[in-house]
Amino acid sequence: MSDKTKFGPAKGMRDWLPKETLLRQKLIRLIEHHYQLYGFQPIDTPALENIEVLQGKGGGENEKLMFKILKRGEDLEKAKESGDFSDMGLRFDLTVPLARYYANHSNDLPKPFRCSHIGPVWRADRPQKGRYREFYQCDIDIIGGASDAYEVELLLATDRVLKELNVGKFKIRISDKRLLSDLLIGMGVEGTKVAGVALALDKLDKQPVDQVWKEIELLGHSLEVLNKVDGFLKNALNRQLDQAHFKIGEAEKLWLKIDSIRQRVHAVNPDANVVFDPLLVRGFDYYTGPVFEINVEDKDFTFSIGGGGRYDGLIEKLGGPKNTPAVGISLGFERILLILAEKNKAAAQALSSTVYVANNGQLERDILALAESLRSHGIQVEACLENKKIGQQLESAQKNGIEFAVTKFTPGSKTFTVRKLSTRQDLEMTVVDLLKAVKELEKT
């Protein structure tokens, strides 16, 4: 076993160095802060759930990727005969635990209940770039409200948060889960082939149109049907669809509803990056109406950074109150972080605002007393308490990204000598001067 394997985190999981941890915390707090402005209250649930809660709830592929907990003690002995080895599992998303949570607490919660849930989930997936076995999701949900005004609210809040995060150009695509199949049936696609066509169209963000089209043709359709689908696809890709294109079967009603949601979002915020996309496909069985998917538009990134939809049946299916409507959007935190990290490579190397107090032969108690006094002004301080050469101390402080080091001081005096490590300039400063310099540094 190599040291890399022996001391590395488990497969598909990650350690976080201090700068990475600080960046993650900062972004999570920013997301939480803005969700709170929209009335979404934070909640939390355990990492582990009883296995009955997690199994058979429409989680689809994700459920198959669940990490299960081995039974313990006597139960494990019995399991060796029954073959039923597990009594709990790690949550693979935040939606299934939320439904259980709502079932458990609905009497104590406001109606509708707006909540945000941010935390890690685990999936035994094959790790690859941007895909991990432990990753954070950021969910907002509104439970107990049937009005599509809640879709409008979710879209406004999500647009705001993504802009505050500064992820660059993005698009929140919206449609209705039933719309695409209604359209395809209206164009004459045979019922058994509708899912296949939808599956092919879902690959448009990863594959060239030609390839998607070949997959559709291979399913075998009449020339007339192919022509209709082709015409529709071209119009959709060129964003040249209007109400006239939806006068097919049941589709028109759905189109009117989705277009109304979009219009009402833009009535409040004309700059909201929300677009209608009839080609949108969302995989989960539990969606029952409007669906959303968020894509970044960047030459380096084409992937989805979140999605969601209305799931009116799920809370009841998970044992919650009957007829509980619900709608939510989940952001993929790791992918957002990946984008921001690429965009801000320079920022990631920013100087640390920690102040170093060098040991220049003073007494430990005097060094620590100065450190305490700086801390009481809100300055982060790292003091050197070992007898090392001063040159070595400053070199190692600089290597750790520190900019300011107190190099000389007299106990009781109001000023001290501070070296700016990047320029080797020595300055005589008071605590207030140093605080100002640190605040200035934090801004850049």
Add this chain to the structure above:
Amino acid sequence: MSDKTKFGPAKGMRDWLPKETLLRQKLIRLIEHHYQLYGFQPIDTPALENIEVLQGKGGGENEKLMFKILKRGEDLEKAKESGDFSDMGLRFDLTVPLARYYANHSNDLPKPFRCSHIGPVWRADRPQKGRYREFYQCDIDIIGGASDAYEVELLLATDRVLKELNVGKFKIRISDKRLLSDLLIGMGVEGTKVAGVALALDKLDKQPVDQVWKEIELLGHSLEVLNKVDGFLKNALNRQLDQAHFKIGEAEKLWLKIDSIRQRVHAVNPDANVVFDPLLVRGFDYYTGPVFEINVEDKDFTFSIGGGGRYDGLIEKLGGPKNTPAVGISLGFERILLILAEKNKAAAQALSSTVYVANNGQLERDILALAESLRSHGIQVEACLENKKIGQQLESAQKNGIEFAVTKFTPGSKTFTVRKLSTRQDLEMTVVDLLKAVKELEKT
């Protein structure tokens, strides 16, 4: 299966309602903030570790309580023959993962490395009041520094954090892991009985002295030894020990070292709640020198809320660089929370600073535009988008702890009518007035 079991969280685990989540977040951020002032940088590691990392590392009882992850796919099939069902485990503390982390990243980390690690750990323990199967720990550690000046730093930082948390009266007891047994051997206790006496003395915070003393007597000692131990115990309990009492065998050197640490803490902060306690016993094998334990002194709570010590051998044992000294303190977050929750029952019922925008027949777009404008000033807003009677709306807002509701507004006007729900008073306000009122509320 009752609904309580069916929809409840897994045994020994907990759901968090919004107010509880907010309180937990606030306290964790306060702890982090103050640790950062002391130069402890936040890090994070995965919840899961390879099983080899967690097993056989001196975790003692905690290791036995590990939740293990069931192997998957082919590996699981093979396991049914080998009986080796698990390849990973949930971390049961933050020390073992930290040692693995340091081994993995030591080249990228400063020396000494001061870090704080706050997160959940899991133990398959028998749940009871204040003891859960998922709970947070807050650790600070200094790795790579052999000087006992680092003990001084850890103690100063911990004293500061506990005072900022306002946990009430507490005591950080310090001793050396080897001191008590050296003393007992010096008093003539037979080598095979030393551990038994220490085990009995460790129960002094939970049992009356008489009972502890009986347990010591039962081990069988000569009258002379019993008299010496009794005399020492009485002096220790009455805090009447001075250097003269430690002139026994190897004990004096250890006493001098611990007393020097205590003196140096008090030289910087005379109010630090740090006391020397030769009766202190810490269970883990991996401690190698000074040890700490933190107790609250409250009629309702007598339990330990944290502890730690120097563990110079552990990093190397876990595969890290040879001869890596390390020292750390861990706070038990759930117990601290329990104390604060009991102390602040009133505060927990504080009014929410969210502002309610009632639906008084206005257009959705106008309601949402007002909400957006309030949010842009940093006010948390919950808007009513459904057609309910205004009385019902305000009643449900008040039930949810909301104090301010906008009940009337004219689109485009700079003022609007705000009802103070607790007094039913109507006020004409601008955004700035409302912001002030909300800030005032947050202070109380």
